[in-house]
Amino acid sequence: xxxxxxxxxxxxxxxxxxxxxxxxxxxxxxxxxxxxxxxxxxxxxxxxxxxxxxxxxxxxxxxxxxxxxxxxxxxxxxxxxxxxxxxxxxxxxxxxxxxxxxxxxxxxxxxxxxxxxxxxxxxxxxxxxxxxxxxxxxxxxxxxxxxxxxxxxxxxxxxxxxxxxxxxxxxxxxxxxxxxxxxxxxxxxxxxxxxxxxxxxxxxxxxxxxxxxxxxxxxxxxxxxxxxxxxxxxxxxxxxxxxxxxxxxxxxxxxxxxxxxxxxxxxxxxxxxxxxxxxxxxxxxxxxxxxxxxxxxxxxxxxxxxxxxxxxxxxxxxxxxxxxxxxxxxxxxxxxxxxxxxxxxxxxxxxxxxxxxxxxxxxxxxx
Amino acid sequence: xxxxxxxxxxxxxxxxxxxxxxxxxxxxxxxxxxxxxxxxxxxxxxxxxxxxxxxxxxxxxxxxxxxxxxxxxxxxxxxxxxxxxxxxxxxxxxxxxxxxxxxxxxxxxxxxxxxxxxxxxxxxxxxxxxxxxxxxxxxxxxxxxxxxxxxxxxxxxxxxxxxxxxxxxxxxxxxxxxxxxxxxxxxxxxxxxxxxxxxxxxxxxx
Numbered sequence: 040x041x042x043x044x045x046x047x048x049x050x051x052x053x054x055x056x057x058x059x060x061x062x063x064x065x066x067x068x069x070x071x072x073x074x075x076x077x078x079x080x081x082x083x084x085x086x087x088x089x090x091x092x093x094x095x096x097x098x099x100x101x102x103x104x105x106x107x108x109x110x111x112x113x114x115x116x117x118x119x120x121x122x123x124x125x126x127x128x129x130x131x132x133x134x135x136x137x138x139x140x141x142x143x144x145x146x147x148x149x150x151x152x153x154x155x156x157x158x159x160x161x162x163x164x165x166x167x168x169x170x171x172x173x174x175x176x177x178x179x180x181x182x183x184x185x186x187x188x189x190x191x192x193x194x195x196x197x198x199x200x201x202x203x204x205x206x207x208x209x210x211x212x213x214x215x216x217x218x219x220x221x222x223x224x225x226x227x228x229x230x231x232x233x234x235x236x237x238x239x240x241x242x243x244x245x246x247x248x249x250x251x252x253x254x255x256x257x258x259x260x261x262x263x264x265x266x267x268x269x270x271x272x273x274x275x276x277x278x279x280x281x282x283x284x285x286x287x288x289x290x291x292x293x294x295x296x297x298x299x300x301x302x303x304x305x306x307x308x309x310x311x312x313x314x315x316x317x318x319x320x321x322x323x324x325x326x327x328x329x330x331x332x333x334x335x336x337x338x339x340x341x342x343x344x345x346x347x348x349x350x351x352x353x354x355x356x357x358x359x360x361x362x363x364x365x366x367x368x369x370x371x372x373x374x375x376x377x378x379x380x381x382x383x384x385x386x387x388x389x390x391x392x393x394x395x396x397x398x399x400x401x402x403x404x405x406x
Numbered sequence: 407x408x409x410x411x412x413x414x415x416x417x418x419x420x421x422x423x424x425x426x427x428x429x430x431x432x433x434x435x436x437x438x439x440x441x442x443x444x445x446x447x448x449x450x451x452x453x454x455x456x457x458x459x460x461x462x463x464x465x466x467x468x469x470x471x472x473x474x475x476x477x478x479x480x481x482x483x484x485x486x487x488x489x490x491x492x493x494x495x496x497x498x499x500x501x502x503x504x505x506x507x508x509x510x511x512x513x514x515x516x517x518x519x520x521x522x523x524x525x526x527x528x529x530x531x532x533x534x535x536x537x538x539x540x541x542x543x544x545x546x547x548x549x550x551x552x553x554x555x556x557x558x559x560x561x562x563x564x565x566x567x568x569x570x571x572x573x574x575x576x577x578x579x580x581x582x583x584x585x586x587x588x589x590x591x592x593x594x595x596x597x598x599x600x601x602x603x604x605x606x607x608x609x610x611x612x
Binding site: 169190194228243305 | 596600602603611
């Protein structure tokens with residue numbers, strides 16, 4: 040089981056001080072947070088991708104490459120990489136390059152993006168979101184697995200005799216997750232390829248999230264990748280912790296009440312009741328997170344959203360200390376208990392390399 | 407005897423309200439018309455005032471809090487909808503519109519809808535035609551040909567006032583019942599029966 044954090048990279052005014060970090064401060068804070076994730080024993084750091092203010096993460100592989108150089112064990116990932124508006128050829132190249140620089144500590148999560156104007160800014164049409172995700176990923180999948188690609192499709196200029204360089208490290212493409220909050224088509228896509236499926240698990244009740252994950256597990260089995268309970272499932276979640284739950288609620292409330300995504304909406308109490316948001320003691324976070332397994336089955340990756348809504352860096356680092364010291368060690372132990380032997384861990388570069396040695400899918404090195 | 411489900415949505419502000427009064431009469435008349443057709447019917451009447459804050463929560467964060475989630479689920483699976491609003495500033499009320507703005511666009515597709523409105527004077531009766539009917543055309547619903555508008559004077563005897571309202575209610579309810587009796591609930595849940603990958607890729611480069 041992997042544990043980590045994912046960032047949306049928002050530049051938000053701290054409502055308690057009125058101070059807004061500069062882009063430079065926010066970018067450096069994200070790096071500090073990523074390094075801290077490794078220091079406290081987390082497995083994964085994932086960055087979002089956005090192309091509009093107030094977000095700074097427009098160039099994920101630049102940031103992840105820098106983090107890669109300053110870490111040794113942390114898996115670098117995305118949440119999400121826009122498969123609709125990025126050129127799949129450039130995704131293939133950028134992440135293969137990152138994979139080499141990071142010695143394989145790379146995977147990525149595909150997402151469609153829901154900011155309307157980003158599509159036309161990149162020459163696309165949001166109404167074609169699903170077909171774009173399907174066609175572009177199909178090409179990306181081939182570019183990492185076939186040394187020379189001839190291709191023609193609806194959305195991109197054709198390719199004749201194209202080789203994406205560098206080739207994936209050791210001929211093993213980065214593992215891919217597909218993120219979706221409500222689209223059965225994306226769960227179907229993840230199942231077809233035998234890729235991972237990630238639900239951000241932030242705005243939705245378990246009943247809804249379960250429908251998508253059940254669909255993914257069922258179709259993963261249908262396409263012959265293993266039993267449904269061997270499908271690779273990742274979940275998000277958001278937490279804010281202090282030793283005493285009342286202190287957590289008191290400290291987090293102004294951030295919740297003023298956050299661009301919740302402000303003026305439900306109360307903190309309503310939101311914690313109806314969504315996976317947990318504001319309270321470490322034990323409450325442990326209990327709520329263990330509940331995800333009861334709802335969705337044994338899963339492979341848990342990412343927490345920690346650095347958002349204007350929380351100052353110092354607070355985020357304290358949160359990571361609590362997460363790493365008090366929450367994740369307990370979760371590792373509890374999740375391991377009762378986990379059937381046939382339920383796999385999330386694929387990593389080394390596990391995929393080993394699996395290829397045993398005859399599973401892989402690609403030839405460019406000779 | 408099949409059981410048909412009706413959801414009645416009333417956007418009246420006061421309690422009691424003439425909007426609720428009209429909604430109840432339309433509901434009762436539709437239930438009778440369905441019974442005459444041999445259909446069993448289960449009705450849920452929703453006062454939007456009771457979930458007004460939840461509607462705003464759903465609007466701002468897409469999280470339908472409280473009872474709203476169950477109401478949206480019932481609406482999505484209903485065989486027919488009765489939607490009644492007071493006239494505010496020459497149109498449906500903001501709460502009425504906000505509620506239908508947080509309903510999943512697919513949920514009303516092909517669904518029979520009876521529209522009703524209330525106002526202080528008969529001069530706004532065309533709100534049914536210029537506001538409510540286009541809203542439910544947009545959602546691709548089947549709107550009963552007769553909508554029912556009740557002005558204050560319609561609740562009295564007036565010059566054939568009461569009788570005329572009753573006749574309109576009966577006519578509208580009969581039309582809705584006919585559509586409800588024919589309504590085929592959505593057969594395919596995309597989470598239960600996803601479109602196979604090969605079909606998704608049809609026409610795309612691969």
